[in-house]
Amino acid sequence: MPILVLSSLTLDYLIKYSKSRKTIGISVDKKNGLTISAPEDTSINEIESMLKSKQEWILNNINGFKEVLPSPKPKEFVSGERLHYIGRTYRLGIIRTNSNKVNFRFYQGKFEVTIPDDGKDYSEKIKQKAIKWYREKALEKISSRVDFYKSKIGKSPIDVRIKQFNA
Numbered sequence: 410m411p412i413l414v415l416s417s418l419t420l421d422y423l424i425k426y427s428k429s430r431k432t433i434g435i436s437v438d439k440k441n442g443l444t445i446s447a448p449e450d451t452s453i454n455e456i457e458s459m460l461k462s463k464q465e466w467i468l469n470n471i472n473g474f475k476e477v478l479p480s481p482k483p484k485e486f487v488s489g490e491r492l493h494y495i496g497r498t499y500r501l502g503i504i505r506t507n508s509n510k511v512n513f514r515f516y517q518g519k520f521e522v523t524i525p526d527d528g529k530d531y532s533e534k535i536k537q538k539a540i541k542w543y544r545e546k547a548l549e550k551i552s553s554r555v556d557f558y559k560s561k562i563g564k565s566p567i568d569v570r571i572k573q574f575n576a
Contacts (some may be wrong), residue, residue: 513538
């Protein structure tokens with residue numbers, strides 16, 4: 410992996426060559442660091458020249474990551490944990506029952522999960538049920554907004570889908 414030295418900072422960077430690309434592109438992100446996208450026939454000297462000319466922009470973006478709050482820790486789906494829903498946070502209550510199913514719902518101002526009373530860890534199953542519940546609620550809310558606006562603009566979408574993207 411090539412190395413770029415900027416002021417007191419030394420960076421590794423990745424070069425991605427592409428037949429379809431016409432210009433050199435630079436991206437900086439917290440996960441992948443510095444990435445260069447370049448046309449297939451671009452020399453390393455051209456890339457280094459571009460990096461030197463953009464060093465202030467690169468430094469500003471890298472320093473910006475220091476100001477960004479760290480990613481929140483992943484949910485554990487345990488009793489008492491707080492989950493967000495439509496701009497507010499609500500407690501998660503876990504109730505052990507003699508049922509053999511895991512059920513997730515929003516009830517009386519809190520999230521409520523019923524799990525079998527067999528001593529097993531159901532956190533992954535609770536997570537799956539929570540994601541399914543959130544997806545269903547998102548589809549309901551978005552579909553109602555789509556219905557509202559399609560009458561106003563006279564156009565209808567072919568489909569409305571909720572997708573999950575992993576960062």
